[in-house]
Amino acid sequence: MPLIIPLLLAVALFCIGVYGVLARRNAITMLMSFELMLNAVNLNLIAFDAWHVDGLATGQTLAVFVITIAAAEIGLGLAIVLLLFRGHGHVDADAARDLLEQERGAEQ
Amino acid sequence: MIATAWRVVGVGFSLLVILAAGLLYGVDPQQTAFGGSFVGNDVFITYDLRTDDLTVLLLAVVGVVSACVQLYSIGYLNERVASYTALVTLFTLSMVTVVVSDSLFLLLIGWELMGACSYLLIGHYWERRDARSGAMKAFLMTRLGDVGFLFGIFVLGLGYDTFKISELGDSPISPGALTTGTLLILVGVIGKSAQVPLQTWLPDAMPGPSPVSALIHAATMVAAGVFLIARLYDVFLAAETTLTVLAVVACVTMLFAAFCAMAAVEVKRVLAWSTVSQLAIMFAGLSLGTDDGRHAALFHLLTHAAFKGLLFLCAGVLLHQVGSAAFVVLRRYTRRGALRKRMPVTFVTMTIGLAALAGVPGFAGFFSKDSVVEAAWHHARDGSTVGWIVLVSVCLTAALTAFYCVRLWLWVFFRTPALAGALGAFEDDDPMADLEEPDSSKLHEGSWLMLAPLIVLALGAVGLGYADGLHLNWAIALATTVLAVFGALPAYSLWRRGADPRPVVLEREFGVDPAYQRVLVVPVEWLARLTVGGDRDVIGAYVRATGRAGVLASAGFRKLQTGNVQTYLTAAVVGVVALAILAGVIGS
Amino acid sequence: MTTALFSIAGAVALLAAVMVVTSRRIVHAALWLVVALGAVAGCFGALHAEFVALVQILVYVGAIVVLVLFALMLTKAPTNPLPALTTRRSPFAAVVALVLALILGSGVVLAFGNEKLKPVPDGSAEAVGTAVFRTWVLPFEVLSVLLLAALIGAIVLSQRTGKKGD
Numbered sequence: 001m002p003l004i005i006p007l008l009l010a011v012a013l014f015c016i017g018v019y020g021v022l023a024r025r026n027a028i029t030m031l032m033s034f035e036l037m038l039n040a041v042n043l044n045l046i047a048f049d050a051w052h053v054d055g056l057a058t059g060q061t062l063a064v065f066v067i068t069i070a071a072a073e074i075g076l077g078l079a080i081v082l083l084l085f086r087g088h089g090h091v092d093a094d095a096a097r098d099l100l101e102q103e104r105g106a107e108q
Numbered sequence: 109m110i111a112t113a114w115r116v117v118g119v120g121f122s123l124l125v126i127l128a129a130g131l132l133y134g135v136d137p138q139q140t141a142f143g144g145s146f147v148g149n150d151v152f153i154t155y156d157l158r159t160d161d162l163t164v165l166l167l168a169v170v171g172v173v174s175a176c177v178q179l180y181s182i183g184y185l186n187e188r189v190a191s192y193t194a195l196v197t198l199f200t201l202s203m204v205t206v207v208v209s210d211s212l213f214l215l216l217i218g219w220e221l222m223g224a225c226s227y228l229l230i231g232h233y234w235e236r237r238d239a240r241s242g243a244m245k246a247f248l249m250t251r252l253g254d255v256g257f258l259f260g261i262f263v264l265g266l267g268y269d270t271f272k273i274s275e276l277g278d279s280p281i282s283p284g285a286l287t288t289g290t291l292l293i294l295v296g297v298i299g300k301s302a303q304v305p306l307q308t309w310l311p312d313a314m315p316g317p318s319p320v321s322a323l324i325h326a327a328t329m330v331a332a333g334v335f336l337i338a339r340l341y342d343v344f345l346a347a348e349t350t351l352t353v354l355a356v357v358a359c360v361t362m363l364f365a366a367f368c369a370m371a372a373v374e375v376k377r378v379l380a381w382s383t384v385s386q387l388a389i390m391f392a393g394l395s396l397g398t399d400d401g402r403h404a405a406l407f408h409l410l411t412h413a414a415f416k417g418l419l420f421l422c423a424g425v426l427l428h429q430v431g432s433a434a435f436v437v438l439r440r441y442t443r444r445g446a447l448r449k450r451m452p453v454t455f456v457t458m459t460i461g462l463a464a465l466a467g468v469p470g471f472a473g474f475f476s477k478d479s480v481v482e483a484a485w486h487h488a489r490d491g492s493t494v495g496w497i498v499l500v501s502v503c504l505t506a507a508l509t510a511f512y513c514v515r516l517w518l519w520v521f522f523r524t525p526a527l528a529g530a531l532g533a534f535e536d537d538d539p540m541a542d543l544e545e546p547d548s549s550k551l552h553e554g555s556w557l558m559l560a561p562l563i564v565l566a567l568g569a570v571g572l573g574y575a576d577g578l579h580l581n582w583a584i585a586l587a588t589t590v591l592a593v594f595g596a597l598p599a600y601s602l603w604r605r606g607a608d609p610r611p612v613v614l615e616r617e618f619g620v621d622p623a624y625q626r627v628l629v630v631p632v633e634w635l636a637r638l639t640v641g642g643d644r645d646v647i648g649a650y651v652r653a654t655g656r657a658g659v660l661a662s663a664g665f666r667k668l669q670t671g672n673v674q675t676y677l678t679a680a681v682v683g684v685v686a687l688a689i690l691a692g693v694i695g696s
Numbered sequence: 697m698t699t700a701l702f703s704i705a706g707a708v709a710l711l712a713a714v715m716v717v718t719s720r721r722i723v724h725a726a727l728w729l730v731v732a733l734g735a736v737a738g739c740f741g742a743l744h745a746e747f748v749a750l751v752q753i754l755v756y757v758g759a760i761v762v763l764v765l766f767a768l769m770l771t772k773a774p775t776n777p778l779p780a781l782t783t784r785r786s787p788f789a790a791v792v793a794l795v796l797a798l799i800l801g802s803g804v805v806l807a808f809g810n811e812k813l814k815p816v817p818d819g820s821a822e823a824v825g826t827a828v829f830r831t832w833v834l835p836f837e838v839l840s841v842l843l844l845a846a847l848i849g850a851i852v853l854s855q856r857t858g859k860k861g862d
Contacts (some may be wrong), residue, residue, distance in 0.1 A: 019790055029722060
């Protein structure tokens with residue numbers, strides 16, 4: 001099998017994930033798209049590991065580690081989303097503009 | 109306390125000047141120098157002094173008039189005495205500097221100081237608007253002349269390669285430089301002595317105190333121009349063009365001023381215009397280019413200082429006692445001869461002064477004016493057109509002078525025999541005003557402090573005519589007397605009829621001042637407004653635009669902060685993509 | 697054979713991923729995510745990384761997606777189709793993603809266009825295990841600490857801001 005096929009699939013998944021992160025409104029769907037991106041990275045790692053077999057099984061090990069980190073991350077991410085829900089009553093990422101500097105007078 | 113101290117200093121200094129004049133009388137001319145300074149790399153200016161006949165004459169004039177004025181002011185002035193006396197003393201000092209200086213620059217220093225003192229003293233009653241504007245006008249117009257004076261000094265000094273007056277004329281100079289230099293100096297003289305075209309400041313300087321008018325604007329400062337030309341006479345003799353220009357200016361001025369004096373309705377204004385006219389006679393004498401002419405001009409300067417100073421001081425007494433020097437007001441006191449009877453000394457001395465001014469035989473003005481006419485006559489007989497022009501002008505002016513002198517004397521001191529007391533001759537539309545009887549019981553003579561100088565100057569107005577020795581050209585004497593009578597008769601007959609017809613053109617003084625306003629002042633003010641507008645709206649706009657640009661840029665940048673996480677992420681991804689493209693482009 | 701298996705799994709993964717980012721119902725998007733992750737696990741298997749494929753199914757599909765579904769439930773995710781599920785900047789995001797895909801794709805093609813995978817005979821669990829506990833033991837331990845930190849962080853975050861003192 002040519003190496004390109006897994007790699008191109010990984011690129012496609014990654015870019016679909018990017019689109020999802022930038023365009024989806026619900027914060028949880030943003031996180032789901034982010035998982036897609038991580039999976040693309042894992043696919044990349046496995047493909048390269050299958051192509052260049054070294055004694056350390058680097059690609060597969062790193063893929064396992066990435067999965068671990070993804071798990072930790074989504075746990076925290078969802079906790080934050082729940083906090084957002086608690087504070088605003090919705091999880092709309094587009095409407096949550098608390099990072100915006102308020103006009104002078106509204107802040108004080 | 110300080111005022112008294114200054115008064116003592118002032119009177120003392122004037123007496124010192126008289127003493128100096130007396131000591132230097134008859135002493136041989138001599139020069140001394142003290143100090144000096146470098147200007148640039150190769151021009152060294154020393155401060156030299158010289159004394160000769162001219163110096164002694166002027167020192168005597170300055171000293172006597174200044175002493176009289178200082179004494180008079182003690183009785184006349186009550187407000188801001190210390191500053192006034194100090195300034196008059198400073199003025200005397202600067203006039204002395206001008207007179208004894210042998211260096212053109214030292215002379216210039218004294219000249220400018222006199223102008224500054226004049227400005228400050230005219231504005232002595234600075235609460236009054238006409239005093240403020242008159243002072244400013246005097247200062248600006250004389251300053252304008254002084255610019256020419258300064259450049260004249262440069263041209264002459266560099267042309268002759270020396271700035272020492274006694275050495276001017278020793279080295280050769282190109283005719284162009286000579287003419288230019290003397291013409292420029294003439295500009296300064298015209299400004300300082302109020303000749304046409306810079307004549308309008310002197311009548312407007314009358315809001316100053318009367319002793320100031322007597323000292324500065326009759327006897328000394330305005331005569332400094334005459335002194336200057338007399339001092340530099342050798343240089344001026346070599347510049348024919350300048351003398352012709354001077355003659356033309358003088359003749360035009362003397363007639364112009366005499367006409368304006370005929371229509372003035374305030375005593376001091378008449379005297380101011382008269383001063384301009386008499387100064388022009390002195391300049392006419394100088395412009396003849398002969399020794400006779402110079403001598404005659406200086407003689408007239410001497411007598412003029414005496415009688416004009418006297419006249420201004422008398423006007424001051426009238427002002428002090430009555431409160432105004434306008435014909436309108438003074439006339440009301442003449443109903444029962446109140447002014448004459450209650451102020452006899454003033455009346456007599458003023459009569460003497462006016463007689464001297466008009467050229468009544470026996471008084472000083474008669475002799476000095478005759479000497480000018482005689483010098484002109486000799487010059488004209490020798491075939492010079494300038495001489496003829498001067499002769500005719502001076503004779504005509506003598507007639508006009510007699511007219512306005514008699515007019516002043518009669519209207520101020522005598523009740524007109526016309527019916528109904530000359531209703532409307534001076535009041536505009538108020539016939540009832542003439543029937544008021546002002547309270548003249550409180551009218552009294554001035555104190556002896558004010559009268560003593562009057563008497564001294566009156567003696568001078570009579571006696572100085574004989575100071576030159578008595579030599580009379582009977583033909584000319586007769587001619588000028590006839591002219592004076594011709595001038596006096598119309599004034600007398602008009603007064604008898606109770607009329608004072610003042611042609612509008614004379615009342616408006618030929619419209620010179622409004623013309624200056626329109627031609628010079630208005631454009632300058634417009635230019636000033638334009639400059640301010642340009643600074644505020646053009647240059648200031650750039651400055652403000654810089655500020656606004658900063659504000660706008662920050663407002664624009666603030667729009668980037670949407671607060672939306674996805675926007676930030678998008679921007680980050682776009683940035684990464686761009687960098688990747690860039691790296692690819694650079695790498696390949 | 698490997699190629700065929702991989703291609704099928706890859707196609708499924710791709711399709712499912714597209715559905716995740718474009719579905720109008722949120723819960724459907726989560727379920728499509730399950731399909732996508734499962735398909736990716738199939739891809740792993742086709743590449744002879746069975747251990748990783750199993751770990752993927754265990755952790756990702758089994759734990760993470762369940763967590764996502766719980767979060768959806770807790771945030772009262774609507775079950776009806778929502779038209780406004782993508783923001784206004786989605787065209788721009790699509791363009792950005794496309795450009796990124798082009799760049800990465802061309803980079804990958806340029807670099808590895810001619811490489812081929814050699815067929816691998818045996819499985820990988822033993823190799824991975826040995827590698828983890830020998831060469832990669834330090835990262836392994838650090839990851840444990842990381843998980844602990846995530847756990848504590850999640851607990852701290854989810855506590856109510858002390859309103860009633862508890």
